[in-house]
Amino acid sequence: MDFESLFTQICHDLGKNGDVKEISTRFSTCTTDARRVSFVLALDPVRDCLQGPLSLAKREISTPCKSHELSTSHRVEGNNYYQKKLNWKAICSYNRSLLVGEGEALALAYANRSAVFHDTADWLHSLRDIQLAFDHGYPKNLEYKLRERQGNCWLELGHVHQAFTSFSLAKDLLEKTTTNVQQHKDKLISIISKIGKLGDVNNIGVTESMSNEAAASSIERQVIKQRTTAPELNRDSNARLPAASTSIELTDSVDRGRCLVATEDIQIGTTVIVEKALASILLEEFKESHCHHCLHWTPGPVPCHQCSQIDAIPETRTLSYLQVGFCSTLCRDEAWASYHSSECGLTDSLHRTNVGKNGLLALRTILKVGRQRIIDAHQHDEFLPAGEVYDSSDYGGTIHRLVGNSSQRSVADLFRRTVMAVYLTSFIQPYDEILAAAALRLIQSYPCNAHEISHLAVPLPGSLSSGSHFHSLQKIRLCEIAAAAMPVLSLINHSCNPNVVRVCYGDVIVVRAIRRITRGEEILDNYGYHYATHEKKERQLKLSQQYYFRCNCQPCTEDWPLYEDTLKLVNQSDMSDAINKDISDYTACSYPDVPLQQLEESARLFVGYLNALESDASIHLPVQEYSMAQEVLKHCWALSATLSPHLAVVVEVTVSKKINKTPFDGTDEYPTHSLLANYLCPEMNLN
Ligand SMILES: C[S@@+](CC[C@H](N)C(=O)[O-])C[C@H]1O[C@@H](n2cnc3c(N)ncnc32)[C@H](O)[C@@H]1O
Known part of the structure; x- marks a missing residue:
């Protein structure tokens, strides 16, 4: 039974007994996740409904069937x-x-x-x-x-x-x-x-x-x-924030919680954060092509010793493949020692729960972190004491303390998430209130804090020959392959005109400056709603629904137009012509055979244009040329991160994938967090 059916059944059973109103009132008085979990686990309809999925999960684990x-x-x-x-x-x-x-x-x-x-x-x-x-x-x-x-x-x-x-x-x-x-x-x-x-x-x-x-x-x-490797930090690692460079520091703001701020002037292209995911989950569509553990593409997966097997699904009488593949025996053994031994045999059942990425990521995080660290985290207080190191591999000091917006959630929303937490943790440790409470915390915080891991999908050689250069760029798209918990990246607040961009190298995300950042300025990312692609009304609505804040960035306060309504450079025809010509040359490259060196050269060129545009006091943003140069630069970086000796095959595999979006939990949308959302031209929208 998937989560939606289970939840409907529970609500139906509670309604049958005429208890809904009274239960809602009593549930609304639970002020902590631990109390919410205890309350829900004491309800008979919940306990009854949990029996079915649990016995199925046990059967699946106990009947390995290689053939x-x-x-x-x-x-x-x-x-x-x-x-x-x-x-x-x-x-x-x-x-x-x-x-x-x-x-x-x-x-x-x-x-x-x-x-x-x-x-x-x-x-x-x-x-x-x-x-x-x-x-x-x-x-x-x-x-x-x-x-x-x-x-x-x-x-x-x-x-x-x-x-x-x-x-x-x-x-x-x-x-x-x-x-x-x-x-x-x-x-x-x-x-x-x-x-x-x-x-x-x-x-x-x-x-x-x-x-x-x-x-x-x-x-x-x-x-x-052979995997593509992330660039290094521009400076020494920050002692208090090891995944970041000394060019930025963690601080608190009055109106937007914690934030990252520049300690010195930062140039365009500078790498200020290199963070490895604390936990991640590969989306099901990519299980045949990407490593279950490090998320890198692999031409020849090595299966798990046990759980990559066929499984007869009783309800549908079909065979499904429980494919868990790794790029190397090292990843296989590392995953086994860290979390896979606890979920082995369950991966397919877990996907069939249809709880969405955040639910699965919450469970994976719990498996990776382990019960004892969860208990320790709960025993310590909620804030990071002054001077304490904010380490990406730490759970208690980082992920455990992310914004969850519990107080702003409705009773119905919290009830649903609590049932989901109880249901999910039952797969590994039935009725364990500590694990369920930890899952509930993450299921609330991940919709505003989890990150998308994307790879560029490049069309097959030869298919880019026709169309405009915008059209060509459109064909080379980012597709989401995984979701990840990145504690340091989760400290970055949003702007509809961000000054940094994320580039993915497997389960490592690199943050690079896409605008000049002056000392004291806040580092700002885009949560998927960019001024050039989304109307202000839509941005504000989505940000308040999903992230619970009202955006006051420059494009919002000054009402900047969408890309197509943005002015072109005036009185600067030489610069405008040069930028447009170079964009045209870039998009005419014969993908996927673009040498890495050529991409680096293109990146340097567009960094130069952005610097020139920013230095000219007579130019007032937004202008189309600036936006387009930024897009091409992001594109170069994303493509360099995807390039591998096997790119030609990556291309074939990724493009042939049918990318189904996993249903999402509740009303929250997943943060798009991808360059995709930032593509500027209407004809570049990829839907
Ligand atoms: C990914 S977290 C960012 C870090 C967060 N400030 C913290 O203290 O953990 C997202 C949350 O930060 C806050 N936030 C992000 N951008 C903001 C902005 N531009 N203005 C106000 N609040 C913002 C919102 O509460 C949002 O749900």
Whole structure:
């Protein structure tokens, strides 16, 4: 039963007993989350309704069902695609095969996937899959094939000693085979020739070759290194706010709570915050393409040992894949040690609850943090004592103290969120009031504090040839892949004309200045309602509904127009022409093959334009050229963060995804927090 049905059932049962009014009155007197949870858990209809989902969850956890048959059928399907050189399709089928496979079926799936990576020159992923195939018992009589492939990969990566060892093993294995098949003989000749070509290695000796374990961990490290890495802070890390640089500090304002303020003048492009998520959840649509743990795109996910399996959904009699994949065995093991062992087997049931991103993120946060830290956080008081470090990996001092706006919520809203908290925590620890109260706190604070993690989805090569440059930019869109708790980012207040922008690198978000910020000025982000894309009336309404404040930023007080009604530069035709020409050149790039260097150059160019426009006292914002230059700059940064050696495949995968928005909890909308909302031209709106 999903949450909506469960809640309807509970309300119906309470209504049947004629208790609704009295219960509402009594519930409204509960002034803390702990009391709200105790109250709700004492209601019979709630306890009755919780039985169903709980028994289902228990059954799912206790009946792992890998399937040799299904794994084989996906592998055969993959082999067909591979023969037709439909490499990406082959990889997808092999992914499925290994998600449901175990033992030899799993080993064969890894081995076959390694062949596709080998043929597409992805030597690292090929090597990693070969290693995993051996780990899972790849058949001895076929080992020579993998050893030869392994040798090729090592050689391509410049590890001559490793290549020599692998080829030699392949040779020994072939020499030991008793069959007289011509194919084997030919293979032996070819391998001997490869060894011969390595020549000198014989003299150096193979003893310098890495051990199996060392080689495996070196491959894993290299796989991880392939991920795009976030830029560093512009200055030393701030002692009180380690994720931020010394260019900003945490302070309190009279009318808008805590805020971040510049301690010195900050130039456009400066990186002032680099924060790793305290907790995050990958959206379901991306479970086949992104790492469950670090959120980076991966061409070859490594499944969880247990819960990536098939599951027969009793109500619908359909099969669903409980896919939990990781970019590396390191991420898999880290996730297991941190939270995944507690949710293993439940991921699909949890998605089927339809509680939305914030509910799932609340539960993940609780699993990551653990019961004891939650108890400790509750025992300490509500505010951060002067001088205490605000550390992103800390729960008690940060996430636990975020704005939840409880006092402004209606009784109905609080009741619904309390039932949701009780329901969600029941999946891991039924009737645990401490965990449920912590979940309730987060379910209230995340709608105003959780952040969206987005990746650029670039269209397939060739599909950008027609249309205006605005049209081209429109096709390269940001799509939301995950939600994350980022305690430092949650300290930034909103402006409809922000001076910073967020750029995502997996579960790390970087904050960069998009305008010049003077010493003492507040750092201001955009919560998804930008002056250029949303009318003032709409902005004010949404911000007050979701974030409970009235915006007094410059565009709001001065009533700035939308982008299309904004004036162009007057008396500055040279500058205007130059900006427009460079925007046009930028959008004409042949995505996705834009070299990183070119993107960096474009970013420098547009930083220069923004500086020139800001320095000219005769220019009064807003002007179209300024807005457009800002948009292109954000675009360059987002694209650089997405670029990886596998971009061409990322493109294919991401664009082919059907992006369904997860239903959201209650009336709160999720903070869009994305560049997408900031695209300025009407024709660039992506809906
Ligand atoms: C993500 S938090 C920002 C940090 C917050 N000031 C704090 O003390 O934790 C969002 C909340 O900050 C406040 N806020 C953000 N921007 C604001 C603004 N421009 N004016 C007034 N309050 C604002 C609102 O209460 C909003 O719900």
